[in-house]
Amino acid sequence: MSLGLLVFLGIVPLLILFFFLIILRWTARTSMILAFASVLVLATTVWEVPANKIAGASFIGFETAFSILYIVFGALLLLNMLKESGGLGVIRNSISGVTDDRRIQVILILWIFGAFLEGAAGYGSTGAVIGSMLVGLGFPAMASALMVMIFQSTSVTFGAAGAPISIGLSSGLGDGKLADVNSALQVDTWGPFLLEMTGKIALVHGIVGTLIPLFMVVLLTGFFGQSVREGFKAWKFALFGGLSLTVPYVLSGVFLGPEFPSLLGGLIGIVIAVIAAKKGWFMPKDTVWRFKDKSEWKEEWSGILEIESEKIASFSAFRSWLPYIITAALLFIVNAPFLPISSWLGKTDIAVNHIFGSELGTDFGLLTSPGFIFLIVSILTYWMHDMEWTSFKSALKESVKTIGSAGAALIFAVPMVQVFLHSDGGAAGFESMPETLASGLTILSGNMWAFIAPVVGALGAFLAGSNVFSNLMFSHFQLNMAVSSQLQPSWVLALQAIGAGAGNMFSVHNVITAAAAVGLVGREGEIIRKVILPGFYYILLTGAIGFVILMGIGLNIGTFVVIAIYAAVIVAIWMNNRNKWTPMDNKQRKMNN
Secondary structure, eight states: OOHHHHHHHHHHHHHHHIIIIIISOOOHHHHHHHHHHHHHHHHHHTSOOOHHHHHHHHHHHHHHHHHHHHHHHHHHHHHHHHHHHTHHHHHHHHHHHHOOOHHHHHIIIIIIIHHHHHHHTOTTHHHHHHHHHHHHTTOOHHHHHHHHHHHTTTTGGGHHHHHIIIIIIHHHTTTTOOHHHHHHHTOSOHHHHHHHHHHHHHHHHHHHHTTHHHHHHHHHHHHHSSOTHHHHTTHHHHHHHHHHHHHHHHHHHHHTOTTSHHHHHHHHHHHHHHHHHHHTTTOOSSOOOOOOOGGGSOGGGOOSOOOOSOOOOSSOHHHHHHHHHHHHHHHHHHHOTTSTHHHHHHTTOEEEOSGGGSSOOEEEOTTTSHHHHHHHHHHHHHHHTTOOHHHHHHHHHHHHHHHHHHHHHHHHHHHHHHHHHTOOSOTTOOOOHHHHHHHHGGGGOGGGHHHHHHHHHHHHHHHHSOHHHHHHHHHHHHHHHHHHTTOOHHHHHHHHHHHHHHHGGGOHHHHHHHHHHHTOTTOHHHHHHHHHHHHHHHHHHHHHHHHHHHHOSSSSHHHHHHHHHHHHHHHHHHHHHTTOOOHHHHHHHHHHO
16 A cells, blocks of 8 residues: 555544534544544554554553543642632732732743643643633632643643653664664763753754744734733833743753753743742733733633632731642652652552553553542641631532543543554554654655654654653664765654643643643634644744755745744734734634624
8 A cells, every 4th residue: 555545544533533523513522433433443454453453552541541530630729728618719819929910820820830830740731730720819710721821831841850852752762772773863871962952952943932922912812802912011020021031941952851841941030030920020011910800701611610709818928828839849759750659659650560561551540640649638627727627528529520520521532542553563564543643744855854853752752742652662763864864863753852842732631631721611613713823833933944054044944934923923013012913813803703
């Protein structure tokens, strides 16, 4: 069978998903059932994958779905415990003490503090925690989910103490043990090579990611306010907030290694940004932007996770924030590879090997999962906040109610993805479906691979919901493409890792998790539609910068795209400051209507 036909067949499940989820706006559960059925048919009849391997991949999918629900449930329970204790009311007041402006709040809470949390934990926990927190602080559920999805880009590549690099990229290249890899990369020692890669990845991420807070505030006011112009009015603090994270992020990547960019970038950035906000530096001078009164919200903005009547505790702000502080500390301690805790707790993981007689295996980290940390801190909150038993039961009931509806979507989404990913090794002798799709892009090899490399990385993350897995799956492939295209391999691998970070923005796994965390199950397609623009920006600018790095500055497509993107941003800001109409305004009004 020709490669072209295989590529067409391999993309059919993705087209089905796109058509029903994005175009027809069906729920993720229904769309994933259809996509799952198509993958099963293709895996059985075309790829000729053995039935026991399909069953094994499906089992891994069910286990992964449970792991995601475990994390989301723990995050929701912690939020509901804080709501019942009155600590959430104190947290809201403490944030309002810095600023009442929702544009600034989303930069501080999600972009910067979220980066610190992502560096400490990763694996979907940040979206679950911050998404539910934003709802608790008065953000519409749809706005919370959208902001969480946009956030999942820059910080993700160095999440979970650098796992996407130290595990994903390194293992995908054989951990320095493969002679052909070492020869192609011209490395003798693996540690310095990973540090070099970390610096390159952090540099490009820093350049591209600095504009993400501007996307956040512009889309926040565009979709949930009157106009994108309200977002552009906060452009100074958006750019300052972006740099507050990305400058220490890049420096940490260049000098320290993959464990630190998101962690230290968030930790240092939050101090800088909070001081600036309290002193009014770079803040919008003419207005404090808030959401409309809740009675004026559109019906589609809200979910089933609601904070109707808010209690305000009498204890201090520090005591109110303490559960989240303990959560971040424990997540870091458990995930840091240079601390012994992770290896000790890892011995408690439940491993299942040779599932249904296949070569596939999986393990469930009962104690190493962020969900376990959330549960422990929720129990500690019961005593730290002097709660009553009835309040605990109420928080538990609300959490179970919210999480129940998410299971139906995940139970088909994740097994579909796992069968898709593990479709190699069949009697037909074909590569797996995602590897086939990546191979189909080799027609654009040569200089243009700089633009394709991040697309391949994003494809892996879109499918697996994981930067780690994308790097594991495609790193060796990207190395081979760099060699055959006579491009510098380390920079092509960097583009792979950055694209994998961007792919998390519209990953089906991640959007289902975000929707579940804010109570918007069944509205996943709407969230993905709203995040397409920043996702496209991230991948396109990454490719353009990669092209300039590999080919040099000059009259080429890379230079043109870089100039065009920054010129568009500058013009949009200038037109707003001149109090003139911007082209996005009319488009946004149509989308809102």
